[in-house]
Amino acid sequence: MSELLSGKLVAESIKEETVRAVEELKKRGVEPKLKIIRVGENPSDLSYERGALKRMAGCDIKTEVLELDQGISQDDFIAELELVNKDDSVHGILIFRPLPKHIDENVVKYVVAPEKDVDCFSPINVAKVMEGDRSGFAPCTPSAVMEILGHYNIDLNGANTVVLGRSMVVGKPVSMLLLKENATVTICHSKTKDLSKVAAAADILIVGIGRAKMVNSQYVKEGAIVLDVGINVDENGKLCGDVDFEDCKNKAGMITPVPGGVGSVTTSVLAKHVIKACKLQIG
Template sequence: MGQIIKGKPVADAISETLTKEVENLKVKGITPKLVIVRVGANGSDLAYERGALKRCSKIGIDAAVRELPEDIAQDKFIEELKKVNEDKSVNGIMVFRPFPKQLDENVIKYVIAPEKDMDCFSPVNVAKVMEKDKTGFAPCTPSAVIEILRHYKVPMQGKRAVIIGRSMIVGKPMAMLLLNENSTVTICHSKTVDMPEVCSEADILVVGIGRAKMIDSKYVKDGAVVIDVGINVDKNGKICGDVNTADCEPKASMITPVPAGVGSVTSSILAQHVIKACKLQNNL
């Protein structure tokens, strides 16, 4: 049976380090600050927001929410985002996506200040992830996956990593981060031929396809490490991942649960990014 590897010990270890960093910044008269920009009141956004605010408070980061109406016009949204960009007291901005239909991500992503963009929304940060430029900010979820693998001492160098999903939020940046760890990376998607066979060659399988419990044991090599970044609601109304954990656990050496897996680390990564941004902006 595979070891269930939970996110909380990883999040707590990161938070412990970050708390000390914030204490050192406060001695210099600097307090890192995050602003969350949210349009409307989507349930999953609110859940993430609660976790992020709690984590920031615990670490000592100032955090505020700029809540905007669901029907806000694009020019008004851009005006509000520019205000946060220009606020010298703010080090990091987290913008919840997807947006309502009237807001165009392809326009707005060029407005957010790259040095304050905490979740790789700006094309500047996407390019920095590609180039392995350490002044950039990778998306929080793929970064959380790397931290989990490091915490549980999963070797990445030279290992075959397969990612299911090619989104800009998880799949593509996940591939770059694993490549930066010297893994050999394959991305699977809806047009992949014989996906179970491709996946069953993976030493590390990262799943972010957005379909509840789709991945079963035929996708998993004996002894593989399985990381589930999916968040879905099953037919019984319970939160579940993209992986059928009960079916895959006997074959995997390690497997993350949903909930209590990757999601619980992302707010610590967000806090880590805010502190990094604060240091860069203060030339520290």
């Protein structure tokens, strides 16, 4: 069986680093703070919120949740967001998406303060990710992928890396982060010809396509490193990834599980980003 890339070990390592940073900030009289903005009560939002609150508490980062009614108008939502932008006690802002259809994300993304935008909603942070500017904030999930690769000392220099998925949530930003580390990146999507053949040529395969257990052993080269970003519920009601773990585990050299893989690192990255934002704001 392949080596298991445990996200929990990576998360604990980031937590230790973050706790030390919080202690140093508090010695300077600064209390890092995250503001979560949630519209309505989407179950997936609530689940992530619980995990985020637990992780922030474990890192001694103050967290507040601004819960807004599902029917809030776009103008009222923007007014609430602008108040948070101006609140000097808040260093990081996390807006749960997708927002209700009557609120235009293409308008809102230009309103959120980029220096507080810890999950890459603002076009300014998106541009920084594309340019390789480390002063910005990449989305937390792609950043979690990079944290795992770094923790396990996986050499990206020149590595043939294939990314399945081209979304702005995972595929595109993780590709830019990999390029920054000198990986050779191929981005695949639903229109890619001979998808399994392209994937099976990869030294490192990163999967974020949103289809439960779609990637089987035919997509994996012998000894490849496989990182599964997907979170789905299978026919038995259990969490599973986009990779068929049981089918791939004996062929891959290293592989992340679901749960316990990339997802378990994401809230730790969020905490790390809050600290980074805090430091940038206080100089």
